[in-house]
Amino acid sequence: MALQLCQNEAEESDDDTVCLGESFFVNREYNLTTFTFGPHSLRLLCLRSASTDYDLTGQLVWPGAVLLNNYLSDNAGILEGCSIIELGSGVGITGVLCSKFCHEVVLTDHNDEVLEIMRKNIELQSTLENPSCAALRAMKLEWGNSDHLSKILQEFPTGFDLVLGADIYILFVHNFSPLLFKSLANFP
Template identity: 50%
Template structure:
């Protein structure tokens, strides 16, 4: 997590998710904190992942997505988090791993950092099918930077060719309004995915689909 309260997103390359698996996700306590970065097992329905734990959801979201996608890029601004992301990529690309992943990479990206974003845009000029964000809205000053970054990523492939899937957890009414308003102000269309609103640890969560 950055000093602005940011957690970054996995980016999925063309030929993205193609699974209809609705299995239940089960996370152990060590997901939330594991200072020793020990291998921890996560069960996602029929899929079992072993990951080095850290305080970023990018590893879990991205590596799970790699089970269904051709290529996935994980991002974070923090060098320590990036180090662990890369260790998890190495772990799942290991010849000893019976279930190898699709192509996985990790890149440094802090929302609003034009140099870092431009490097990604140059490396991946073909764009992405999906940009995923899992519970990444914590501080109000980071939300405009988030949507500025997302807007540029979506523009790579043009209107309706790339989607930003935001798993949003409501912590304040002001943040709820700000997320919607920032999407609109950046020229994006935002709508709630039907049937996704639910209560998570006494907080209301919902999934938004956001497009140009």
């Protein structure tokens, strides 16, 4: 039997070949984890592993997000009634916390796998009888992608009061800083 990395199962050429799609290598063993920031407890699905593929870093909660959430929890008054967009939201920990104070929170990421876990976490908030979860939205945003930006701006034409991002790892792996700033320049 031979193992082969294939784009789809149709590429299996005979009975001795097993086709492995890219998703075979994706860790989806998420744990329901409780995080506490001041008086606020959040329950989210995330990976516990200390590392992941660079493109799937959003499956983890990183120290920068914990620091940002501690700051936001201690200074919640600055968020009252705001509309926020978070860049590189990952599992959505910062956006979920912000939804407790803000009237509108848009979580973004470029990776479809990460967007899937982000959406599950938004759903989880609604099942936890959290009335603020109605303010949460997950949207795809690949920095510099005009189609993604247009879709967000069509749905939120007045823009956002605050742009947040923590531990945006991809900035350091590749030189994505110009694309980040190009995206930010498009928000009113």
